[in-house]
Amino acid sequence: MPDCTTIGYLLASLALAYALASCHPRSSRYPPGPRGLPLLGNLLDMPRKHSWTKHQELSKTYRSDIIHxxxxGLHILALNSGRAVRDLLDKRSTIYSDRQETVMLHELTGWHRNWALMRYGDAWKERRRLFHQHFRPRVVSQYNLKQVKAARSLLHSLLESPRVFSEHIRFMASSLILDIVYALDVRPDDLEARRVERALETLAKISASVFMVDLIPVLKYLPSWFPGAGSKRQASIWKNIVDEMFETAYQVCKNSAQHEYVRPCFTTALLSEVSDPANMKEMDEIFMSLAGTTYIGGSDTINATLNTWMLAMTLFPHTQVAVQDELDTVLGRKRLPSIEDRDLLPRVTAMLHEVLRWHPVGPMGVPHRLTVDDEYRGYHIPAGTIVMINxxxxLRDESVYPDPDVFRPERYLDSDGRLRTDMPYPVEGFGAGRRLCPGRHFAHDMLWLAIAHVLTVFRIERAVDEDGHEIVPEAKFEPWLISPPEPFQCQIKLRFPEAEGLIHLAAMDE
Structure with a gap:
């Protein structure tokens, strides 16, 4: 979806601040930033694509890690250092954990159900509490068997048709989440496997546009047939798509659970907690919100990260060698890895850390909103300020990560090949403060297993053209909230003769 942390998301938010617009000169008490135009302010300065690079450039220009x-009339803050994120979003999380609401996104198109976009309050806290019960570190291992099955299914798909690796990764991610959340088994051509993509397309279009109903909220009361209410008619179409995504799989799972026709899953676990049938309508809405948000966030994040890793392997193929040597030593080329091997495979973990650093899955994340006036380093930050994490x-801070553009997993290892304790885990791509992604532990396990499985049996190489010359892809990424690489080519080859047998044997075991 387009970079909703920049012009799309922010312009939609302007409706709420429009009445505050003025021509007053910039206050010297605000953090550094470009001088704006009368009335418009910095409207023309806001980057439309790949905003993370623009914010970094301005940070260097103004010699400030916070840019205003x-x-x-709407105040926007870009945080470009880990220190600023920790000081504000972590240490002052009680006032920096809100979200900005817009009429089109939250009222007309059904995206209010995505609890990652909800305002900070009791409804959000209840959803986070319920989610945490099932995805906290101590219990997330319950999903490891399904994750291993997904990783081994991916191997079989890559063996059969390696050229469409990106499609295989996408399906692996979505089918895994559908199984865990709703106990649904799907095929690549099933509508349910594509439903989340259709919903995300609506979010993309909303985030990239400015709607009159956001500038003039009273327009939401106009009938859809009224002249000038075109955006409301479009919103109705989008709402049907979003509602389908949140409701259809949930209702199928719920109906099956009532007749005991469904395997245990996240949704059935939630349903089992309802003790009073009189509360079922209210709980249905909460559970749909939880399940649908998990489906969106889990599948999109895993898909984007693994495609980014494939790009890194294509651009830096030599980094595979040390990891594969480690895998061969531990596994003996006689079996596939399991999560229990993780402590013996620090190079796999280092590679995962590096892909999360090299291009974080959420380069700018979902913006936070400040609820009260605040002071920081002598600067005034007004209530209502939108705060973005760059x-x-x-994760390209050269004082922490030398040669940041280079994909170098060994930066996370000491001279003995063990994980360094002084290197920070690249958590920033998962958010910060109370909005830190609670599903990151599940994602980390799945990503680790996928990388370990693929490198055990395959070697990833650059594609070649008709003349036999290597095709070196560019490290270009989509300008979206979850930012996968642009399409690229590579070759996926078996590493040793017995590798194919391992893949087929694993498929038979499943």
Whole structure:
């Protein structure tokens, strides 16, 4: 979806600040940032694509890790250092954990159900509490068997048709989450496997546009047939798509659970907690929100990260060698890895850490919103300020990560090949403060297993053209909230003669 941390998301938010617009000069008490135009402020300064690079450039220009913008009265802050994120979003999380709401996104198209976009309050806290019960570190291992099955299914798909590796990764991610959340088994051509993509397309279009109903909220009361209410008619179409995504799989799972026709899953676990049938309608809405948000966040994050890893392997193929030597030593080329091997495979973990750093899955994340006036380093930050985390810039801090553009997993290892304890885990791509992604432990396990499985049996190489010359892809990424690489080519080859047998044997075991 387009970079909703920049112009799309922010312009939609301007409706709430429009009445505050003024021509007053920039206050010297605000953090550094570009001088804006009268009334418009920094509207024309806000980057439309790949905003993370622009914010980093301005950070260097103004020699400040926090950059301030003001657009039609709305204050926007970009945090470009880990220190600023820790000071504000972590240490002051009680006032920096809100979200900005817009009419089109939250009222007309059904995206209020995505609890990652909810305002900070009791409804959000209840959803996080319920989610944490089933995905906290102590219990997330319950999903490891399904994750191993997904990783081994991916191997078989890559063996059969390696050229469409990206499609195989996408299906692996979505089918895994559908199984865990709703106990649904799907095929690549099933509508349910594509439903989340259709919903995300609506979010993309909303985030990239400015709607009159956001600028003039009273327009939401106009009938859809009224002249000038075109956006409301479009919203109705989008709402049907979003509602389908949240409701259809949930209702199928719920109906099956009532007749005991469904395997245990996240949704059935939630349903089992309802003690009073009188509360079922209210709980249905909460459970749909939890399940649907998990489906969206889990599948999109895993898909984007693994495609980014494939790009890194294509651009830096030599980094596979040391990891594969380690895998061969531990596994003996006689079996596939399991999660129990993790402590024996620090190079796999280092490679995962590096892909999360090299291009974080959420380069700018979902913006936070400040609820009260605040002071920081002598600067004034007004209530209502939108606060963005530039994870991409933070994870390219040269004082922490020398040669940040280079994919180098060994930066996380000491001279003995063990994981360094002084290197920070690249968590910034998963958010910060109370909005830190609670599903990151599940994602970490799945990503680790996928990388370990693929490198055990395959070697990833650059594609070649008709003349036999290597095709070196560019490290280009989509300008979206979850930012996968642009399409690229590579070759996926078996590493040793017995590798194919391992893949087929694993498929038979499943």
């Amino acid at each position: 913008y003001q657009v039609l 994870a991409w810039a933070i």
